Amino acid sequence: MIRPLSRAALILDIVGAVLLFLVLAPVSIVLYGPSTGGSVVQGTSVGGVLLAGVLMFGGVAIGRLAPGLALAAAWAGAIVQMSVGFGPLPIDVAILLVLYATAAWGTHRELWWGFGSVLLGGAVAAAYMVLIEGVSFGPGIGWEQLNTGVLLLLVAVLALGFSWVCGLLWRVVLRARRTRTAQLQAESLAAEEQERVRIARDMHDVVAHSLAVVIAQADGARYAAAVKPEMASEALGTIAQTARAALSDVRMLLTQLRHRQGDGPQPTLADLETLFAQVRQAGVEPFVTVDPMPPGEPPGAIQLAVYRILQEALTNAIRHGDGTVHVHLAWLPERVDIVVRNTVDGDATGSTDGHGLIGMRERAQLVGGVLRAERRGGQFVVEGSLPIGASVDGAGSLDLLQMNERGEAR
Known part of the structure; x- marks a missing residue:
């Protein structure tokens, strides 16, 4: 009382x-x-x-x-x-x-x-x-x-x-x-949780790829030092270049965190060639096909999502693949379809619960798309569909399912 x-x-x-x-x-x-x-x-x-x-x-x-x-x-x-x-x-x-x-x-x-x-x-x-x-x-x-x-x-x-x-x-x-x-x-706690998730996702996207390239080059340089010293010197140069790029990315990320997410430049489709070059330097050869080509200039959010998804998928290929990875982009009028396939080593676990794979799914969901990453036999496949302009509805999920079925048939 x-x-x-x-x-x-x-x-x-x-x-x-x-x-x-x-x-x-x-x-x-x-x-x-x-x-x-x-x-x-x-x-x-x-x-x-x-x-x-x-x-x-x-x-x-x-x-x-x-x-x-x-x-x-x-x-x-x-x-x-x-x-x-x-x-x-x-x-x-x-x-x-x-x-x-x-x-x-x-x-x-x-x-x-x-x-x-x-x-x-x-x-x-x-x-x-x-x-x-x-x-x-x-x-x-x-x-x-x-x-x-x-x-x-x-x-x-x-x-x-x-x-x-x-x-x-x-x-x-x-x-x-x-x-x-x-x-x-509750809204404050939700906003804080979203901010923590965003920071974790961005840190993973920015740092994990560069570290994977550095590790691959360092392992190659260690084995090549005794046989071909010039290859070791080339690998060290690649390591230095990749580390500088990673440091620049981290500084840009810290600037965004200090101010707003949209501050500072964001990766676009024009940066994909640099990404593919870094993957080649790490000893993985990406076979890239783009069919059809983009009908125009895609929205910046879609370009960033495509870049980050490909970055994480190629990082997984460097870590767990056997040296080759196939990338296919289909820029349709209403969406872009992404397929990344790489053969995994026999002892690779192919887990689909890592932070990077979660980040890829979140990247797709942020722009209204869907993404699936799974191991199929001896291959690890990442497939996604991102809307261009209009938001994805139930048809988008059906298209992705049909795309998966076609991939399994191949």
């Missing part, structure tokens, strides 16, 4: 309740106290009013901390007030504040306790004023009393219900704020 509340908020509630009590309790005694008659009865009534005020405003003080206890205190104060013969008083403002608190900050059960208190409290107040106080809007009894009681019931329920409804509206506002905060946190 006690909810978490900051010390500052609790102190603010207590101070506000005390100030309201100090203002409204004297007003209630001055305006209504003298009407009770003799001094003994008057003193008892004054004490009852003060006790009722303490109970009610005590509920106000803990309204946010413990709405259920505050509601009980308000009921106790109202009962004390009626027991000493008083009808509505200025201190009854505390009841409205407590009902507001139960609707705004109470639990689900306390919320409906507050609603029940609105109905029951309105009925009790109307009955007390008609039967005990003798309030009547007509000279007679019977229907006049009934009409008076119904009217007082409506007024009391409306007054108490208005406070409860205001608290309910604030409860909705608080829930909307919490929902919005949770949504923003």
Whole structure:
């Protein structure tokens, strides 16, 4: 029944309740106290009013901390007030504040306790004023009393219900704020995760290919050093050139990470020949066919995706292939199809769960395409279909499936 509340908020509630009590309790005694008659009865009534005020405003003080206890205190104060013969008083403002608190900050059960208190409290107040106080809007009894009681019931329920409804509206506002905060946190976490994935993908694309070329050249230079020193010198030159290019790519990537992804130059189709040359220097001969040729200048995002997919596929061929790789690009009016095949060594695992293969699939998905990488017998095949202009729909997946079936038939 006690909810978490900051010390500052609790102190603010207590101070506000005390100030309201100090203002409204004297007003209630001055305006209504003298009407009770003799001094003994008057003193008892004054004490009852003060006790009722303490109970009610005590509920106000803990309204946010413990709405259920505050509601009980308000009921106790109202009962004390009626027991000493008083009808509505200025201190009854505390009841409205407590009902507001139960609707705004109470639990689900306390919320409906507050609603029940609105109905029951309105009925009790109307009955007390008609039967005990003798309030009547007509000279007679019977229907006049009934009409008076119904009217007082409506007024009391409306007054108490208005406070409860205001608290309910604030409860909705608080829930909307919490929902919005949770949504923003979820979006922030999702954005951070996407950024981590992008960094991992870009780092892999930029670094892994160059390192594969460097490793292949270093292994070749080590074996050739004893037989043909000039080949070792040529391999070292290739290593130096590839390392410089990799360093330049890493610097460009760091610039993009420091600012925005689109800052700085991005690889295009014009850079594919340099990529193929690096693969040849690593000892793998790519056999490239482009049929049909691009009908025009493809979008930059498609060019980047094609470059990165081919870069990773050729890197896998360097690591696990036997020295040859077949690359086929088909630039159709609505899409570009990519097929990369290389024969894998007998001891190669051909895993399709590596970071590079995941990155290739993500590259294809980012532009609305699809990609499949799998081992088929003694070959490792990468096949993808990327849309040009319009996004890929279900037909794109069907085309890729048909392309795979044609490849298996070949």
